[in-house]
Amino acid sequence: MNSNVNNFVINIATANGTGSQSSNLIILHTMFEMGIPVSGKNLFPSNISGLPTWFIIRASEAGYQAPGDKTDIQIIMNKDTWAKDVAALESGTIIIYNEDVKLPIEREDCLAFGMPMTKMARKINPKMAKLMANMYYVGGLAHILGINVDDVIKAVESQFKGKEKAIEMNMQAINEGIAFAAENWNIETEFKAESRTKNPDTFLIEGNEATALGSVYGGINMLSWYPITPSSSVAEGIIKWLPELRTAKDGGITCAVIQAEDELAAAGMVLGAGWAGGRGMTCTSGPGISLMSEFIGLSYFAEVPGVIWDVNRVGPSTGLPTRTQQGDLSMLYEASHGDTQHIVLIPGTVDECFEFGWRAFDYAEKYQTMIFGFSDLDLGMNRWPTEGFVYPETKMDRGKLIRNQKELDAVPNYGRYRDVDGDGIPYRTLPGSGIDPILYRGTGHDEDGIYSEDPIVYQKTMERLKRKIDGSRDDLPAPILREEERKELGIIFYGSMENTIKEIDDILESKGLSVSTCRVRALPYHSEVESFISRHNQNIVLEMNRDGQLFGILRKELPTSLLGKLHSVAYSDGMPPRARLYSEKIVNVLEEM
């Protein structure tokens, strides 16, 4: 098999707000529907219009989904980044560029193809020339890769659903682009896209939309949110699906949506909903979690269920708002002042975004505390394949909820905060029920919920809370293990690194290493994680942050005897992980041992 068939990286440099996203998604979906393993990454600025943006499309017969380490085909539309984009290319790169920008491509070592895209677009529609120009590179690319125009039409129709005029205009532009390339670009190139047998069940979807749908199927009753990149599309996804999926027989909606005044209020509303017996949720990113921290502590201490999704962007502070990172993990795990510990669900695929979306509510009510869903910009805002979402396999778990006097009488020695069953989880009643009314409080309280500053009462409460959360370990999603016979090296990782791990694994195996992997899917970590570490000679904790946050958590909680075989590889530059870069860092650490 020719290694340049379905194995290449396309980088498309455009300016934000020029409509290039439509063109890029058309290329991505065309290749996806052809059955080519393909992934797309949108590297966009914190801006609505004008700043540079890049879209990376990688075709990989091996199924690698990381952005790739070098560019094979560069499309250049943006004059602001023109010189830099051109200079960065490796020798032999194919360049497709818009001639009308009238900037030089002084790279004799590359293969450059120009097209007067703006001029051609103006003939179709002068007003929309800037937007339409982007469709010409779709045509040029289709020609170079040998993509049949019939395959493109399907993607265009799906992109502009039902808008006949738009479909017609854009197809005209693409066809003109193909014709121009066929006539003027007379050199045969090495990269080809070839159709494969596509699993008809698979489709591409953003992690945030999967999370939104999961929440809708999880019975969300109250969504409070404050807009923040990259989490807003979780809320917007829920809002979009509510009319169809959550309209009651009387025509009313079964989930209230409130756009809050800030993240503090959004978190407060989640607690209010949970306290009153509903399933409340908010979604945010790191800056929002910082603001919500006081309420997160209240949820932990007063034992009020709730769900918060954190779609991580780059911190600290405002950071890089449109770039990706795993920098919030340790904050989520111990958010708020005093001793706290929170359950964190960490999806690594869109299927898990959906699954943890609904499961989060069950965990929240079961453990009567705040549950975090921890995603990131890469997983949340880029499109990933799934074979379709799986319906919840278990009934809703309302936890130890007492709804009437009979149920109350069945609990011996009931007290709101009394550990009747020995698992650290007490029973609760709801406002409106008239059953055991108490005043919930963030102040010290005894087993009946009465205010207390008693040292023993406080200390016992804190011990019970620790026992309660600790007891969730093996009830939470277990790690995904891929183990080799030789227990030489274990890589422990989590979240969206899932999309790069296969390539990292292959690179390391090609160097003669035997690599097992363990993807952690929740905190507090499962006992399987500990046994995985103990089985392997050496373990690397691989993550996208500076300080090695999961490494820190493991080091704090693992038995001291295991710490000698635990090492950290933590690196973050805001970009989705490139396999070669992380592999090199792993090799460096191994060499230092």
Place this chain on the structure above:
Amino acid sequence: MAIVKLNVIDLEKSEYKGGKSSLCPGCGHDQISNVIIQAAWENGLPPEGIAKMSGIGCSSKTPAYFLGKSHGFNTVHGRMPSVTTGANMVNKDLAFIAVSGDGDTASIGMGQFVHAIRRNLDMVYIIENNGVYGLTKGQYSATVEKGSKKKKGSINSQNPIDLCAMALNLGCGFVARSFSGSKKQLTALIRAAMSHKGMAIIDVISPCVTFANNDESYKSYNYVKENDEVLHIVDYISHYSPIEEVDIPEGQYREIELFDGSKIILETIGSNHDTTNVVSALAAVHEAEKNDKHVTGLLYYNGSIPTTTETLGLTDTPLSQLNEEEGRPNEQSLVKVNARFRGS
């Protein structure tokens, strides 16, 4: 045999009482707690249907001292409105009675106060306003008047934030000011607020006996008694017993019908105040402030503003009471969703 007084749902007043107060003896807040107990009892509210809400501070401790048969949530500082919002969204049938202070509302919680009004949350929002932070030993709050002086420290030189003026500007449908020492007026206003659908703001001047009850303090007992400009005598007539003992004056009076059919009767004393006119209400507030007076009574009333849950078009059953079939879409729906994504 002792005669026991029962309300319309056959409960004794003791059913509405709470725990023992730990506030300073003579605190205005305890008088307000007693009025809340009296009002809820007289209105015949079922205790289990009430939710008591508060933030942090002296005033926010008081839900422990009233309505002991009702669930409550003593939340965090300045954030009572958001917790109330969440609870209201999932159970619109609860009667929310919230207590906050001037620090809790006018400083740290100003944002949430404003937005709860903007949404017209269905709740009674009582501010127990004494102009100082009592629990941290008497620092000024943002509602203290320019020129007022607490027991220790210098005269306040900053402009006050008037919470009634803010509520009026924000379009709140029920805005009243009262005084913890005016038991009759306060009882009628709180009873009316409980009968109102939507946000009811009652700013109650409640002297801090420990840090600001000196005569130079504009919120001391003596000062308020001497400078209280009463807009009108307020009487409340409940919908279930229209022959309650109320002296209706012979002169001019105004009757307002509330959401649950109860009525509030305002006996106008000399002033031209019109409770349906927000400009007139604002004028009354600002006029009083200019003269270092406190204007009390029902400043403004509009019962026709839709509440948050009405605006959202929620199903009739409180969301927290939905069963699994109503809360989770069926399996067939997901088959359809998947099919749509597949483009088939």
